[in-house]
Amino acid sequence: MLTPAVKYLKDHKIDFKEYEYECTVDHDYGKFAAKALNLNPKMVYKSIVLVFEKTFITAVTPVDAMISLKSAARLLKLKSLEIASPQDAQRITGYVIGGLSPFGQKRQTKILLCQSALEFDEILVSGGRRGYSVGINPNDIVSATNATVGDFLDHKS
Template structure:
């Protein structure tokens, strides 16, 4: 079954690699994917949907990191951001939780990518369903989604 994410990548002529695994959890999907695929957690990225009023933001961060709402807000020049609840995130993106891809979402959102992605030639993000990831070059993600890149993760003091 081709996902909207794969359709988006094909339309954009972006080279990608597919990774499938059996998803048997209902939380921490990204960490599970990293373990199931035997890939380091800093190379596997989760998709988090934030909002400021009615403006939605797609954040792509490593599964082993916590997102910094303050850093994202500062980067995109808004006062504050909140996590979007699961039903709204699914409605906005067209994907189920645990399968939200930054690619091929129902509604176009601003995309923010953690700068840590830039140290890799390939990062894994959700391919549009649970148990399915796609490996893409971070530069292709930035270009195709017009993503903003910055320091958006919490750092231990």
């Protein structure tokens, strides 16, 4: 199945690998993917939509980490950020929760990539549907989406 994310990657000639698994959960999709694919959770990333007023941002972060909204806002030079409602995230990106990809969004959001991604040659992000991930070099995420890279994790937890 050609998702908008895969179409985007192919159209932009970005190398990626496909990973499929049966998704049998209705929360913690990224952690489930890491376990189902027997991968280090530090190299499997989730996409969370954040919002400030009418500005939407997709934060791409390790599945085993929490976001510091203050740090993310500071990186983007915004007053504050909050997590978008699932309904808004789906409406803006065109993807269902658990299948939200930083690529091929209906209304492309600004991408915020956790700097820890750059420690790996390949990280996994959603390929545009539950149970389907793409492995990609994090530098390709930066160049393909003009992502802002930085540390916006909550280090207290």
